[in-house]
Amino acid sequence: MFDIKDLYQEVIVDHNRSPRNFGKLDDANKTLEGFNPLCGDRLTLYLKTDGNKIDDIAFDGSGCAISVASASLMTDAMKGKSLDEAEGLFNEFHDLITTENEVDTEQLGKLAALAGVRDYPARVKCASLCWHTLHAVIQGDDNPVSTE
Template structure:
């Protein structure tokens, strides 16, 4: 049943969808940015706590599909303790993994996030996976109150 989808919907994704990590409002957040994917209606609010250029805490609220929820859940886990430039670097790698050609992707470099590599085969779902990262990008650049992927 749904064997063809095992690359896309790995168990880790179901797990993060059922029990999203860091899923709460952060009252004392330094950055708060909303991400919205109007095509699917995925909507999330990302909260960051910063110490200098270091991300000391990350959390989110919102609702979306399993791919977007797992993606933002995993992202909040992995960026904690990273510097802004390290997080930006991860964003670039993640972007490359989900949209780029296979040979260019170094899955080891992004650890756990590799479970989302499967979206590459589903162009309609790539934006579900990248919404979280575009939102993080906007939060780090502190440019906008809300961002949208279309």
């Protein structure tokens, strides 16, 4: 039987309590806001890129454990990645939380901890807010991202 602890795994509780890469990045060259109007979660994503490479990434804002842990895990995973690799992970992660498809858990690493979200459709937007914001940054979108 499904257990609530499958959703709130240790790694999620930990990243919610002590989010990594939390705070403003002073030398960011790309910044974008994401907002979930349904629940009020909001975050700002800061990126420092060098050509096609993500040198540094951070976020701040407020939200539920799923959204904070997701942003914390995502930023951890993105450091040093190329923008193409980031887009690849975006697709992989999207499949992880919205489909029953096989996903490359090796490539996802710790991000796979969010797999439990797929059993809670109402919470998919919490986990994906930071990712949609990252995707928009990479696409060069200047408008704040809304999950609605």
